[in-house]
Amino acid sequence: MRADGYQQHYVAMLAVTLMIGCGEVHRVRVIDRIERSGRFTTVDKPLPTLDSIDHVRGSVVEMFGGASIRIDSANPARDRGVNRDQLVSHPESVQTSWVKDGEVAVPTDIASLLLLSAYAHFERAAVYFSELDSIVTENSAPCFYDPHIPISDDLTVSTVDNAAYVPIADLFLIMRTEKLGDIPLALNPGVLAHEYAHRVFYYELWGAELADVEMDPLAANLLGAVDEGVADYFAARIVNDPQFTSHSLDETAAAARDLSTPRQLEVAWLDGTKPTKSGVYDPYPLGTVLAANLWHLVDAIADLDTAVLAAQRSVRIDLSTHGFTYQVGDFEIALLQHLDESTRIYACAELEYTYAAAWNRFSGVCL
C-alpha cells in the first residue's frame, strides 16, 4: 500500500509537471514602467499583435539581428521601404529563447528580454495612434537590433546607445547599449514611442513621399525640429511621462528634453541655422519648445492629440502647395486652426510668451 501510495504521488507529480509544460502562451514577461509608481519592473503583458514570440514578428514590427545598414546621402532607398534591401544587408531572423511559466512566456536571455520588451513598447504606441485614427500602414516595419552601421562622412546618427527611425526606408534601429548606465533604450517605452511617432510623422506629414522632395536645407532643419518635438510630445502622452528620457540618458541630456520645464523660442533659431551641436544643426532645442508647450496645453485641451495629427496633414498640404518652404510657427499655426474658438483663444494666450520671437506670424490666427 505504501509503495502504491508513493507511485501514485510520483505519477501525480509528473502529471502536474506535464500540465505546466502544456497550454498556450497568453502573455509575455517584459520590462515596463509602472505609471503609478514610476518604477521599472517585470510585467506580464498580452501582446495581441505579436504573431511569433520566437521571431518577434507581428503586425507592428518585425525584429532582425546582425544586419549591416548603409546610411548615407547616396542611399538608393525609395519611399515606404522600397529598395530597402539595397540599404540593408545580411539581416538575420531573431530566435528568442524563452520558457513557459504557466501561460506566460519568460525570456531566458537578455537579448530575448530586450527584443520582446521593445515589441511591447512599439505595440503600445501603435495602438495609441490607431485609436487616434492615424494613417495605419498594412505592413509592419522592420526593426534592426544591434546593427552594424559603417561610418560615413554624412552619418549624423550615433551608432551606439541610440534608437532611430529611418524614414523613406521605413525601418527602426535599436543600437547596442555601451555607455548608458541606466535603462537600455529598448526597454524604455517612451523612447520607442518617440521612434514610432516619427513613423507616424513620416506617413502623416510627408504622406510617405519624401524621397523626391527637394527642399531648402534650412526649412528641412526646421521641419526636423517639428518632427522631434511632435515625437517627444506623443511619447510623453503615450507613457504619461514628460521626463521619459531621464530613465536612459545622462542628467544634462535628459534635462534638455524634460517637457515639464517651460521653454521659450529664441530669435537665433528662426532661420534654421542654429542651434548646432558638433557642427551640425541640432533639432532638439527647437523641438522641445514645441513639445513642452504642447505638454502644458494637454490638460486644458481634450482633443489636442487629434489636432496635432490634423496639423501634420495640413502642413503636408501647405508644403506641396507652396513649394516645400517652411517657417518657424507654421506647424503651430496649423494646429491652432484645428482648435475650436474658445480653446484657440486659450492656447494663443499660453503660446504668446513662449513664441514671442515669432509672434507676428501668429497674428492671423491669434487676434
Place this chain on the structure above:
Amino acid sequence: MIAPHGLAVLTALLSMVPAAAAAADLEVGVGVGASLRSNSTGVGVTPAIGLSANLGLRLCAELDLPLRLEAMFLTDTFSGGDGVAAVELKSWQGELGALAGIDLGLLDLAGGHLGVEALLGPALRITTVTIRVREEKDISTVTNIAGMGVFGIVYGRGAWRFSLRGVASAPESRLVYMLAGAGVQL
C-alpha cells in the same frame, strides 16, 4: 505529444532497473565539455562550460544485447547579461534524462574496444530565470518535459568507459552539449 510517451518510457525504464541491475554492468560517470547556445539575435553562438553526471546500465554482458539504459543529468554555466548595469538576466537550466538506446562495440583497439552509442528518452528540465531591474528581482522556476538525444563514440577498457558525446534536447532549447566523459563500473 512527447510528454505522455515520455512518461510511459520513464516508468518502463524505472521498473526495469532492479531486475536488470543484477544481470548487467552498472556504471557511474561524469562529463565535462562545452555547451553551445545559439544567440537570440540570430548571429553566432555563445559557448559555456557544460557538465554532466550519469548512471548507466549496460545490458550487453549478460543478456547479449547491445542495449544501454542511462539516467543523465546535464547543466552548464551559462548566465546572461551583456553589461547593462540597470538590468540583468540570469538563467540556469538543468535536465535529468532517462535514456535508452544502443551501445555497440565495433572493433577491438589497444586492449579495449571502440564503439558507438545512441540514446533517446524523456528529460525533466528545470529552468530558473532571474531578472533584476535596478534593485528589484523577479525569479521564475519552470519545469517541463523534453526529449533528449545522445550520440557518442565510446572506448571501453576493463572497468572504465570513456566517451565523446553530443547531447541535444527539444523543444524550447537551443543548447547543444559536446562532452568528454569517463565512467567506471561499480
